Amino acid sequence: MLHAVTQESALVLLVEDDAVTRRMLSLSIEKEPSLQLLAALDSRQTALAWLEKEPIDILVVDLGLPDGSGIDVIRHCTKLRPAAHIMVITTSSDEDNVIASIEAGASGYVLKDAGQLDIVAAIRELQEGGSPISPSIARKVLAKMRTAKVPEAGADESAKPTVALTKRESMILDLIARGDTYGEVARQLSLSVGTVQTHIKNIYDKLSVHSRGEAVYEANRRGLLQLDRLKSR
Structure with a gap:
């Protein structure tokens, strides 16, 4: 039986094909008063239709x-x-899947077998502007970013549009790339x-991105980040 839903409850859609895992995650979400589980689906097609x-x-x-x-x-x-927050929960640690998920719009990537999974804690972090992501x-991601080719000084700048960030935007970008939540950024910058x-x-x-992960990846590609400031969560 679903818990009583508060007016501020976040609406959650779960897509997981394994019945046991789907039930376990559903129960955890349903027990949290700040979340409302809309549906627990088991296929790509049903999720697209929803x-x-x-x-x-x-x-x-x-x-x-x-x-x-x-x-x-x-x-x-x-x-x-x-405006939706998106988190991957999977057994796949394949680098191509990780990068493709981030580029598609995911802000979190959690492995099912990475110890005891606290799905509610991960969702809360996601809501607060964080990026719940398994350390491995x-x-x-950081290794991929470090090996990504960043245009050298003097290279043909016509090959990519120039992005002009303000000083404050650059500071915020560095902080979210480091893994800080929106609340932590606000406290550090007194905003x-x-x-x-x-x-x-x-x-x-x-x-021209839609998520934190995309922003960090694209900013690094354009040479807007200092990678030595980044850290894993």
């Missing part, structure tokens, strides 16, 4: 679905529900969380 009709705040999705990839669900959610995955979110929206618009 997103066409229903609003959500949070998408928790596996990648290995029986009728296709969860990355398709992430892309569809990013397109139709751009964080290392893969309100709302102001930080406005700056982040402007950063996303300038970089």
Whole structure:
């Protein structure tokens, strides 16, 4: 039986094909008063159809679905529900899947077998502007970023559009790349969380991205980050 839903409850869509895991995650979400589990689906197609009709705040999705990839669900959610927070929960630590998920719009990437999973804690971190990510995955992302080719000084700048970030936007970008939540950024810069979110929206618009992960990846590609400041969560 579902818990009583408060007016502020975040609407969660879970997409997981394994019945035991789906039930375990559903029970954890249903016990949390700040969350409302809208549906627990088991396939790519049913998830795509749901997103066409229903609003959500949070998408928790596996990648290995029986009728296709969860990355398709992430892309569809990013397109139709751009304000939704997206977290991957999977057994796959494949580098290509990690990067593809981030580029598609995921802000979190958690491995099912990485110890005892606290799905509610991960969702809370996601809501607060954090990026819940398994340490081994964080290392893969940073390694990929460090080996990504960043244009050298004097290279042909016509090959990429120039992105002009303000000093404050650059500071915020460095902090979110480091893994700080919106609340932590606000405290460090003596700003309100709302102001930080406005700056982040402007950063996303300038970089043509839709999530923290995409922003960090694209900023590094353009040479806007100092990688020695980054850390895994």
